[in-house]
Amino acid sequence: MPRTIAATPTPTAAAEAQAQPAPGPLLPGARPAWYEDALCAQTSPEFFFPEPGSSVSEAKRICSSCAGRAACLDYALTHDERFGVWGGLSEKERHALRRRNLGLTRTRP
Numbered sequence: 001m002p003r004t005i006a007a008t009p010t011p012t013a014a015a016e017a018q019a020q021p022a023p024g025p026l027l028p029g030a031r032p033a034w035y036e037d038a039l040c041a042q043t044s045p046e047f048f049f050p051e052p053g054s055s056v057s058e059a060k061r062i063c064s065s066c067a068g069r070a071a072c073l074d075y076a077l078t079h080d081e082r083f084g085v086w087g088g089l090s091e092k093e094r095h096a097l098r099r100r101n102l103g104l105t106r107t108r109p
């Protein structure tokens with residue numbers, strides 16, 4: 001899935017995408033090693049920070065081929081990135097994963 005480490009979350013994913021000075025989820029100077037091979041840096045940030053309700057399938061397709069996917073997802077979870085696609089997971093999928101990891105998922109009686 002910007003500038004100074006994906007900075008403070010913006011009100012909407014669209015605003016986040018427009019605030020991006022360059023493609024990719026991280027700004028120069030805030031880029032970890034795995035970002036060197038990030039495929040998102042070679043594509044449009046709109047794929048990774050789409051308008052609300054828009055498809056993230058293109059971002060996920062790109063992530064599926066990215067060598068840094070696991071590290072990217074770990075980074076997003078560690079830094080509580082709330083917006084955009086990171087490591088092949090959407091915002092909702094990361095939220096669900098966080099809840100599962102914390103044992104907060106509902107189980108049916």
Ligand code: SF4
Nearest residue numbers: 001038040063066072
């Ligand atoms: S996994 Fe996706 S969001 Fe993360 S660095 Fe790779 S292409 Fe970018």
